[in-house]
Amino acid sequence: METIILDANKSENIDLCAGVLKTGGTVAFSTETVYGLGANALDEDAVAGIFLIKGRQKDNPLIVHVASVDDVNPLVCDIPDLFDFLVEKFWPGPLTLIMKKSSIVPYNVTAGLDTVAVRMPDHPVALALIRAFGNPVAAPSANPSGLPSPTKAKHVLNDIGGKIPYILDGGDCDVGIESTVLDISGEIPVILRPGSVTYDELRSVIGVVDNFSSPGGSGTAGISGTLRIAESMTDATPKSPGLKYRHYSPKTPLTAVTGPPEKTADYIISRVNEGAAALMFDDFAFSHPYVMTLGRFDDHITQASLLFDTLRKLDDIGVSDIFAQVPEMDGLGFAVANRLLKAAGENIINLS
Numbered sequence: 001m002e003t004i005i006l007d008a009n010k011s012e013n014i015d016l017c018a019g020v021l022k023t024g025g026t027v028a029f030s031t032e033t034v035y036g037l038g039a040n041a042l043d044e045d046a047v048a049g050i051f052l053i054k055g056r057q058k059d060n061p062l063i064v065h066v067a068s069v070d071d072v073n074p075l076v077c078d079i080p081d082l083f084d085f086l087v088e089k090f091w092p093g094p095l096t097l098i099m100k101k102s103s104i105v106p107y108n109v110t111a112g113l114d115t116v117a118v119r120m121p122d123h124p125v126a127l128a129l130i131r132a133f134g135n136p137v138a139a140p141s142a143n144p145s146g147l148p149s150p151t152k153a154k155h156v157l158n159d160i161g162g163k164i165p166y167i168l169d170g171g172d173c174d175v176g177i178e179s180t181v182l183d184i185s186g187e188i189p190v191i192l193r194p195g196s197v198t199y200d201e202l203r204s205v206i207g208v209v210d211n212f213s214s215p216g217g218s219g220t221a222g223i224s225g226t227l228r229i230a231e232s233m234t235d236a237t238p239k240s241p242g243l244k245y246r247h248y249s250p251k252t253p254l255t256a257v258t259g260p261p262e263k264t265a266d267y268i269i270s271r272v273n274e275g276a277a278a279l280m281f282d283d284f285a286f287s288h289p290y291v292m293t294l295g296r297f298d299d300h301i302t303q304a305s306l307l308f309d310t311l312r313k314l315d316d317i318g319v320s321d322i323f324a325q326v327p328e329m330d331g332l333g334f335a336v337a338n339r340l341l342k343a344a345g346e347n348i349i350n351l352s
C-alpha cells in the first residue's frame with residue numbers, strides 16, 4: 001500500500017485518519033513526545049495489527065491514549081487518590097500512568113497483564129484524532145521494534161512506509177523522547193521508564209499526597225514522597241516488559257562513553273580520528289563531517305529533542321562504529337542517558 005503524509009492542520013485529514021481507526025486500521029500521528037502508531041484500543045484485531053507492523057514482541061504492552069481525564073474511568077478499576085493529583089499537574093503531557101485494567105481493555109493491549117498504561121498526550125493533533133475517533137487509541141512509538149523512535153513524519157515514512165495508509169503530520173515532536181512511565185497500581189509508585197516528567201517533579205506531587213494521607217499528616221511539613229525507580233532498568237526480568245528488549249538502537253553499533261565530559265571527549269576524538277562517527281555535546285565537539293552534536297552538556301531539553309534524529313543521521317553516514325557522550329543523570333538527563341545506554345546495549349565504556 002502507498003503511505004501518504006497528511007497535513008494535520010486540515011480537519012478533513014483528521015477525519016480521514018479517524019475513519020481508518022473506525023474500520024480497525026492503523027495510522028501514525030504526531031504527539032509531543034514521539035510519533036505514535038495508533039489503532040482502536042478496544043478492538044483486539046485492530047491492536048494485533050500494531051504488533052504485526054512493528055514486529056513487536058507480544059509480551060510488550062501498549063499505552064492507551066485518551067483525550068480527557070474522564071476517558072480513563074471505563075478503562076481502569078481502582079483509581080488511586082494519587083491519580084487525581086498527578087493528572088492535575090502533568091496532563092495533558094508526557095506522563096503515562098499504570099493502573100488496574102477493566103474488562104473492556106483487550107488482553108493483547110496489556111500483553112496479558114492485569115494493568116493498563118494510559119496517557120493523555122499534550123498535542124493538538126493527537127487530541128483531535130482521538131476525539132474525532134471517539135474511542136481510546138492504543139499507540140506505541142511508530143518505529144519497527146528496536147530502532148530509534150520517530151520524531152518526524154519522514155522518519156515514520158522511512159521506517160514503516162508501505163505498511164500504513166496515512167501519517168498525520170503535525171510537525172516535529174517537541175520533547176523528542178517517550179513519556180515517563182509511572183506504575184501507580186501498587187503500594188508504592190514506581191518509575192518504569194524515565195522521561196521528561198522527572199523524578200523530582202513526581203516526588204514533589206507524591207510527597208504532598210503522602211503527607212495528607214498519612215495518619216496525623218498536617219499537609220504542611222515533612223513531605224516524604226515515597227517513589228521508587230524500577231530496578232528493572234538494569235534487571236534481566238523487568239516489570240515493564242518493554243525494558244528487556246534492545247531499544248532505540250541505530251543499525252550501526254553504538255558505544256556509550258560515560259564519565260567526565262572532558263575525558264569522554266578526548267577518547268571519542270581519538271576514535272573519530274580512526275574513522276568512527278560520534279555524538280558529542282556542543283561545548284566539547286569539534287568540526288568534522290562524522291561528528292554530530294546534541295546541544296550543550298547542561299542542556300538536556302535540546303539533547304532529548306535531537307537524540308533520535310541525530311542517531312538516525314549518524315546511521316546514514318555508513319561508518320562501522322558510533323561513539324556517544326552520555327549526559328549527567330540528573331533531571332531530564334537521566335532519561336536521555338537511559339535511552340543512549342539502552343541503545344548501546346552491552347557496549348558501554350566508563351571513563352570515570
Ligand code: TXA
Nearest residue numbers: 033035036061062115116117140141178179240241242
Ligand atoms: O511517549 C510515549 O509514551 C509514546 C507516544 C506514542 O505516546 N509511546 C510509547 O509507547 O513510547 P511504547 O510502546 O514505545 O512504550 C510503552 C512502554 C513500554 O516500555 C511498555 O513495556 C510499557 O510502556 N508498558 C505499557 N503497558 C504497561 C503495563 N501494563 N505494565 C508495565 N509497563 C507497561
Ligand code: MG
Nearest residue numbers: 140141149178
Ligand atoms: Mg517504543
